[in-house]
Amino acid sequence: MNPVSGHGEGEALSCNLFFDRVGEVSATLNSDGFSWKLPESNNELVKLSSKFQKEITFPEIYAAELMNWGLIHNSMLPSAGGFLLGSNSEMFRFVVHWYKKSKTKPSLWVQMAYTFGHKDLGTCETWVNRIHCYLNSDIQRPKGLLVFVHPTSGKRNGCRTWESVASIFGRARVRTRLIVTQRAGHAFDVMKSISDRELISYDGVVAVGGDGFFNEILNGLLSSRHKAPYPPSPAEVLHSLDNGSNRCPVKREFFINGHTGDYAYVSEDHTPDHALLHHNEDSDPLLHSSDAIRPNSVDFDRDNMFSFPNPWFRFGIIPSGSTDAIVISTTGTRDPITSALQIVLGKRKCLDIAQVVRWKASASSKEEPSVHYAASFAGYGFYGDVVKESEKCRWMGPARYDYAGTKVFMKNRSYQAEVAFLDVQESRVFPGPNCIQDSGEGINLSKNPKLICQVNCPICIDARPPPQVPSIHSSFKLSSHHGENSRWLRSKGRFISVGAAIISCRNERAPDGVVVDAHLADGFLHLILIKDCPRPLYLWHLIHLARKGADPLDFDFVEHHKTTAFTFISSGEESVWNLDGELFQAHQLSAQVFRGLISLFASGPDV
Numbered sequence: 001m002n003p004v005s006g007h008g009e010g011e012a013l014s015c016n017l018f019f020d021r022v023g024e025v026s027a028t029l030n031s032d033g034f035s036w037k038l039p040e041s042n043n044e045l046v047k048l049s050s051k052f053q054k055e056i057t058f059p060e061i062y063a064a065e066l067m068n069w070g071l072i073h074n075s076m077l078p079s080a081g082g083f084l085l086g087s088n089s090e091m092f093r094f095v096v097h098w099y100k101k102s103k104t105k106p107s108l109w110v111q112m113a114y115t116f117g118h119k120d121l122g123t124c125e126t127w128v129n130r131i132h133c134y135l136n137s138d139i140q141r142p143k144g145l146l147v148f149v150h151p152t153s154g155k156r157n158g159c160r161t162w163e164s165v166a167s168i169f170g171r172a173r174v175r176t177r178l179i180v181t182q183r184a185g186h187a188f189d190v191m192k193s194i195s196d197r198e199l200i201s202y203d204g205v206v207a208v209g210g211d212g213f214f215n216e217i218l219n220g221l222l223s224s225r226h227k228a229p230y231p232p233s234p235a236e237v238l239h240s241l242d243n244g245s246n247r248c249p250v251k252r253e254f255f256i257n258g259h260t261g262d263y264a265y266v267s268e269d270h271t272p273d274h275a276l277l278h279h280n281e282d283s284d285p286l287l288h289s290s291d292a293i294r295p296n297s298v299d300f301d302r303d304n305m306f307s308f309p310n311p312w313f314r315f316g317i318i319p320s321g322s323t324d325a326i327v328i329s330t331t332g333t334r335d336p337i338t339s340a341l342q343i344v345l346g347k348r349k350c351l352d353i354a355q356v357v358r359w360k361a362s363a364s365s366k367e368e369p370s371v372h373y374a375a376s377f378a379g380y381g382f383y384g385d386v387v388k389e390s391e392k393c394r395w396m397g398p399a400r401y402d403y404a405g406t407k408v409f410m411k412n413r414s415y416q417a418e419v420a421f422l423d424v425q426e427s428r429v430f431p432g433p434n435c436i437q438d439s440g441e442g443i444n445l446s447k448n449p450k451l452i453c454q455v456n457c458p459i460c461i462d463a464r465p466p467p468q469v470p471s472i473h474s475s476f477k478l479s480s481h482h483g484e485n486s487r488w489l490r491s492k493g494r495f496i497s498v499g500a501a502i503i504s505c506r507n508e509r510a511p512d513g514v515v516v517d518a519h520l521a522d523g524f525l526h527l528i529l530i531k532d533c534p535r536p537l538y539l540w541h542l543i544h545l546a547r548k549g550a551d552p553l554d555f556d557f558v559e560h561h562k563t564t565a566f567t568f569i570s571s572g573e574e575s576v577w578n579l580d581g582e583l584f585q586a587h588q589l590s591a592q593v594f595r596g597l598i599s600l601f602a603s604g605p606d607v
């Protein structure tokens with residue numbers, strides 16, 4: 001066997017290794033990845049080896065492991081001879097762990113492992129160390145994660161789901177601190193009270209559970225770390241509309257997550273003055289993913305608060321819930337292995353987040369603003385009632401949604417309410433550097449009305465978070481679409497539902513999503529107003545929602561508005577919303593979207 005060559009750092013490594021089930025191969029490791037070839041041509045062996053991938057690039061490799069002395073199997077070829085091992089043989093071994101996309105469903109990632117052997121332990125160690133060296137140099141890959149497991153989410157298998165993927169994190173040498181929640185609100189409390197110093201020791205937080213559980217973690221983290229002015233209240237918007245203005249209400253105080261702030265005012269075009277005073281984010285060069293450098297905890301002090309948007313901290317979800325719409329919309333599949341692989345490989349995708357301010361919980365309660373965040377969907381009427389009904393029968397597991405949906409549908413309810421929303425220009429042009437449809441001038445959404453969000457989406461690629469600056473003021477970045485051309489419009493009447501999709505919300509009951517062309521980071525809320533209509537028509541809409549390729553929004557009684565902010569007032573005494581699948585009591589609320597406010601460990605849907 002050839003001695004190993006290329007001991008110097010950065011030099012390619014090459015030597016003969018025994019490849020389990022193939023035989024002796026000539027292997028090379030360089031900065032691109034790992035490759036091997038057969039040292040001699042043998043037709044049968046060439047045919048056999050074609051079943052094995054001959055090159056694995058570093059972006060596909062997630063771990064390398066040294067194994068004990070043990071068996072390396074001979075070629076599966078009965079007639080193989082010559083340079084092959086005469087029989088199965090024992091030697092030192094190492095495994096290269098990588099992933100491959102499924103042939104039938106590209107969004108599904110499959111774990112792969114190739115085992116190699118050599119009689120010399122030092123040779124195996126050199127290969128493993130060199131692979132680690134390359135993997136460690138990729139700063140996008142997480143080193144430490146805080147993991148929350150919801151033991152009873154979905155089919156009550158949160159712990160089993162974690163056990164099925166924990167080895168991926170172990171192999172990839174990602175340090176994890178595991179917290180199995182004891183009650184609802186546990187993860188929220190931990191995230192809200194965690195110190196900046198501890199938070200900075202992690203590259204992200206992972207939720208093993210469903211959409212509601214992710215929402216809890218998101219809210220825990222953002223509640224004290226996202227500093228932004230509230231959107232105008234419904235009363236303010238309606239008051240200015242009644243007075244003949246459809247511009248944003250002028251000069252009002254900010255509320256900073258429950259505290260009244262007196263340091264800035266919203267001007268006519270809804271641009272916060274401090275954003276202009278402190279720094280012009282739009283003129284800053286965009287932060288590229290490789291620029292995201294973990295702050296040094298030694299330099300970390302009170303002035304450098306952990307806030308959002310944040311250039312390196314990411315959220316991960318390992319699906320174990322009943323709906324898992326966020327995972328399906330961000331990875332294209334509902335598979336714990338795929339999600340775990342995307343996390344350890346350090347994938348990054350920006351995600352819009354809606355800030356929902358509840359002004360009044362019920363008609364009789366006094367005005368007391370409280371802030372909540374949603375990553376996928378906020379819905380009232382039918383959507384709120386379904387989640388309320390389904391909460392009563394959690395014991396049913398995921399089937400509760402079908403039961404609750406049918407029950408609420410049979411009740412045939414509609415709800416009197418008033419909605420106002422910012423009407424933004426539909427013909428907005430997105431810059432699209434990597435887009436096939438891009439003619440060099442960008443992508444005009446009015447010409448591509450159904451551009452579906454996917455991996456390397458030209459619309460979302462522009463939504464990278466701005467660099468973090470040590471000022472709570474400049475961390476504010478309202479979706480850039482509140483502009484001179486936006487005006488408030490109102491809609492009053494009886495609605496079957498009012499819904500705002502932040503992302504497509506694909507799930508098993510709505511395979512194309514609630515809004516097929518909603519993007520992960522387009523900076524829009526997709527407001528869906530469903531006016532009261534005959535029940536059979538509404539049923540027809542629901543059937544379209546459940547069918548792939550059908551358009552559930554193509555009905556006269558369905559209005560779809562791409563907006564950046566809306567307000568809502570219910571005329572009833574009680575009013576129930578559904579925020580990311582969780583029950584939320586709100587009689588008056590306003591919502592606004594923050595483009596790409598957080599980043600996920602996800603690569604986008606491969607559709």
Ligand SMILES: Nc1ncnc2c1ncn2[C@@H]1O[C@H](COP(=O)(O)OP(=O)(O)OP(=O)(O)O)[C@@H](O)[C@H]1O
Nearest residue numbers: 153154181182183209210211212213321322323324
């Ligand atoms: N240990 C726990 N016991 C009971 N409830 C919990 C616990 N941990 C978290 N929760 C709460 O359970 C709620 C639902 O969790 P989750 O979203 O994981 O499940 P799901 O509702 O089945 O899935 P989906 O949201 O995808 O439909 C969350 O709001 C969360 O606050």
